[in-house]
Each structure stands twice: as structure tokens, then as C-alpha cells.
Amino acid sequence: MPETLLINEVYLSLQGESTFAGLPCVFVRLTACNLRCSYCDTAYAFTEGRKWALSEVRAEVLRLSEPYFQTERSLTSVQIIAGTDTARHRLPLVEFTGGEPLLQPNAGRIMGQLADDGFTVLVETSGAHSISKLDPRIRRIMDLKCPGSGEVSRNRWENIQHLKSTDEVKFVIGSWEDYAWAKETIAKYQLDRICPLLFSWVAPLLAHQKDPSLKAIPEGHRPIRRQELVEAMIADHVLARFQLQMHKFIWPPDERGV
Ligand code: SF4
Numbered sequence: 001m002p003e004t005l006l007i008n009e010v011y012l013s014l015q016g017e018s019t020f021a022g023l024p025c026v027f028v029r030l031t032a033c034n035l036r037c038s039y040c041d042t043a044y045a046f047t048e049g050r051k052w053a054l055s056e057v058r059a060e061v062l063r064l065s066e067p068y069f070q071t072e073r074s075l076t077s078v079q080i081i082a083g084t085d086t087a088r089h090r091l092p093l094v095e096f097t098g099g100e101p102l103l104q105p106n107a108g109r110i111m112g113q114l115a116d117d118g119f120t121v122l123v124e125t126s127g128a129h130s131i132s133k134l135d136p137r138i139r140r141i142m143d144l145k146c147p148g149s150g151e152v153s154r155n156r157w158e159n160i161q162h163l164k165s166t167d168e169v170k171f172v173i174g175s176w177e178d179y180a181w182a183k184e185t186i187a188k189y190q191l192d193r194i195c196p197l198l199f200s201w202v203a204p205l206l207a208h209q210k211d212p213s214l215k216a217i218p219e220g221h222r223p224i225r226r227q228e229l230v231e232a233m234i235a236d237h238v239l240a241r242f243q244l245q246m247h248k249f250i251w252p253p254d255e256r257g258v
Pocket residue numbers: 033034035036037039040041042043098099100126
């Protein structure tokens with residue numbers, strides 16, 4: 001297998017979602033996704049990109065992270081408490097995102113190499129691919145696609161048995177129907193006993209972000225405002241972390257490379 005990956009962009013920014021939100025992070029955004037979620041804000045990564053050698057990816061991650069290691073603070077790490085997991089992490093983090101990182105078999109290899117380098121490596125995955133073969137050091141942030149995504153049938157339920165306390169499950173919620181579905185799913189699989197759970201509110205797409213190939217929101221779905229979602233979570237005592245996509249509040253919501 002050629003030692004390459006099709007990559008859309010590699011950049012240094014802040015981790016904007018998950019229990020690691022707000023920390024410096026080198027992002028590796030891979031090209032291509034086989035889903036078409038109704039709310040997808042990275043449709044540009046469906047096709048745009050170029051081949052990188054794995055060695056080139058590692059070199060770029062090291063280049064972007066090097067300034068953090070040039071001072072006496074080089075051995076500094078931060079403590080993260082994520083659900084049942086307490087651990088120290090060297091910064092910056094490295095996150096593989098997309099598109100869908102697990103579509104490319106070589107992604108797992110470079111993630112393992114970067115874990116060998118001492119990085120805390122995160123991967124954002126749609127939940128439509130098996131997570132069972134990934135290096136156990138990699139922290140999986142796995143979606144369970146809600147009905148409003150238009151892709152609920154793509155969830156690989158067998159992934160649940162492979163989740164660890166260091167992983168995170170994300171529900172992207174845009175409607176009252178998604179919210180009810182997420183609560184039922186948590187109860188059915190007792191997900192709150194496995195790992196941290198994230199409820200991510202769907203930020204509306206700007207007109208130019210709406211790729212024509214995206215799935216339609218199912219008929220009859222009633223949009224939920226973010227305040228309504230938070231208030232419902234409090235009222236229902238939901239054991240999950242509410243989150244907004246932090247980068248969309250810091251930069252314009254369609255800004256790339258942040
Ligand atoms: S899985 Fe992620 S990248 Fe793929 S269409 Fe859905 S939101 Fe977009």
C-alpha cells in the first residue's frame with residue numbers, strides 16, 4: 001500500500017469541540033467522506049486535497065508543534081479530566097478529522113506513529129466505520145448520527161462494544177426529534193456508563209456552505225434552538241456535556257483552517 005494520505009489541510013488551531021475544547025491542537029483534515037449529513041460544514045473536504053506521504057504529514061505536525069517544545073515548558077503537560085478518565089496530555093494535541101479519516105487505511109498508521117512520538121492523538125469519526133482496529137492509544141470521538149442528519153441508517157452499532165472510557169460519543173442535535181432519539185439511545189445502550197457524551201448543537205449553515213449533495217432534513221423535524229436544547233437537558237437531567245463549535249464563535253463560521 002503506498003504510504004500516502006489524501007489530505008485537505010493541516011493547520012494549528014484550537015480544539016473546538018469535545019472534552020479537549022480550548023486547547024491548542026494540530027488538525028489533519030483528510031479528504032473524502034461517504035456520508036452527506038444535512039448539516040455538514042466541511043463539504044469542501046469531500047473532494048479537495050492532495051496526496052501527502054506519511055513522512056510529510058509527520059514532519060508537518062512536528063513543525064507546527066515544535067514552538068511549544070522550545071522552551072523550559074517543553075515538558076509541561078495539562079491535566080484533563082474527561083468523564084471517568086484523568087490523564088496528563090502534552091500540548092499541542094493532534095486531531096485527525098475530515099471528511100472521514102477512517103476511509104483511508106493509512107490514517108491508522110500515522111496516528112500510531114504520532115502516538116509513538118508522544119502526542120495525544122484524537123480522531124473524529126462518523127461512526128459509520130469500524131473503530132475496532134484502531135491503536136488503543138487513539139482517542140475516538142465518535143458520532144452517533146441522529147435522524148436529522150439524514151444518515152441515521154449508517155450508524156455501526158457494533159462499534160459501541162469497542163468504546164473505551166478514553167473515547168467520546170457525540171450527538172449532533174438539530175431538532176426535537178434528534179434530542180429525543182439521543183436520549184433514547186443513551187438509555188438503550190447505557191452509554192453514560194462507558195465514556196463522556198457530547199450534545200453538539202447544529203449551527204445553521206450559511207447559504208454557500210450548503211453543498212447540493214447533502215441529505216435533506218427529514219420531514220416533520222422541528223428545529224431546536226440552542227437555548228431550548230440546554231434547558232431541555234437540564235430539565236431532563238441528561239448526563240452529557242453540551243457544546244458549541246467554539247471556533248465558530250471566535251472566527252467567522254465559514255472560516256477555513258481554524
Ligand atoms: S460524516 Fe462529517 S464530514 Fe461526513 S458528511 Fe457527515 S458531517 Fe460531513
